[in-house]
Amino acid sequence: MWVHLETERLLLRRFTEADEDDLVALDGDPEVTRFINGGKSTSREDARSRIARWLGQYEERDGFGFWAAVERGSGRFLGWFEFRPPGGEPPPGEVELGYRLRREVWGRGHATEGARALIRKGFTELGVERVIAHTMAVNLASRRVMEKSGLVFVRAFHQDWPETIEGSEHGDVEYALTRAEWEAHPEPR
Numbered sequence: 001m002w003v004h005l006e007t008e009r010l011l012l013r014r015f016t017e018a019d020e021d022d023l024v025a026l027d028g029d030p031e032v033t034r035f036i037n038g039g040k041s042t043s044r045e046d047a048r049s050r051i052a053r054w055l056g057q058y059e060e061r062d063g064f065g066f067w068a069a070v071e072r073g074s075g076r077f078l079g080w081f082e083f084r085p086p087g088g089e090p091p092p093g094e095v096e097l098g099y100r101l102r103r104e105v106w107g108r109g110h111a112t113e114g115a116r117a118l119i120r121k122g123f124t125e126l127g128v129e130r131v132i133a134h135t136m137a138v139n140l141a142s143r144r145v146m147e148k149s150g151l152v153f154v155r156a157f158h159q160d161w162p163e164t165i166e167g168s169e170h171g172d173v174e175y176a177l178t179r180a181e182w183e184a185h186p187e188p189r
């Protein structure tokens with residue numbers, strides 16, 4: 001069982017109910033949710049129910065789920081990383097990677113640092129065979145984090161979302177990294 005994962009600057013830990021205010025604040029920044037829902041904020045009720053769901057997921061699959069990212073030392077909440085099987089289905093061979101960080105820390109490599117640590121953990125300790133990630137085609141920062149984490153472009157596709165947001169006409173993209181590829185190049189540039 002692992003409860004924490006440390007990187008040079010980050011501590012990844014399980015969410016707790018006490019993170020509700022920080023989750024509401026994170027999604028209260030329209031730049032953060034721009035490529036998620038077009039810039040809408042999350043209600044307190046929604047944040048609470050997401051945390052409740054995430055707490056349940058920790059019990060289902062040890063080592064996988066939504067991980068709060070805090071600054072090492074200060075404990076300041078910076079955002080989160082997702083690392084879990086799509087749809088929550090076994091076996092844990094394929095895992096989806098995602099991330100969302102507070103705007104004030106963007107551009108300093110935090111997303112790449114956390115993603116690489118989760119990928120390493122997944123391939124070396126958690127039995128993961130393939131890591132995948134999706135984002136809107138126009139979300140260039142997210143795509144760059146995927147590339148810097150070693151994921152490779154797989155496909156572009158269009159799917160029906162409940163509502164259209166700016167840039168969604170360009171569709172979505174999928175990136176992936178297999179264990180064999182990672183073993184060949186464990187520390188991508």
Ligand SMILES: CC(C)(COP(=O)(O)OP(=O)(O)OC[C@H]1O[C@@H](n2cnc3c(N)ncnc32)[C@H](O)[C@@H]1OP(=O)(O)O)[C@@H](O)C(=O)NCCC(=O)NCCS
Nearest residue numbers: 032099100101106107108109110111112135140141142144
């Ligand atoms: C995506 C996100 C997590 C990246 O976090 P971060 O800590 O800034 O990421 P990093 O610093 O590790 O890397 C970002 C890279 O994207 C690049 N980048 C940022 N904005 C860009 C843009 N508009 N166009 C092109 N590249 C861009 C940066 O230059 C950097 O690449 P570099 O190191 O080669 O210069 C952050 O922007 C975020 O939380 N966005 C909102 C939520 C979101 O969209 N999540 C993904 C949804 S799938």
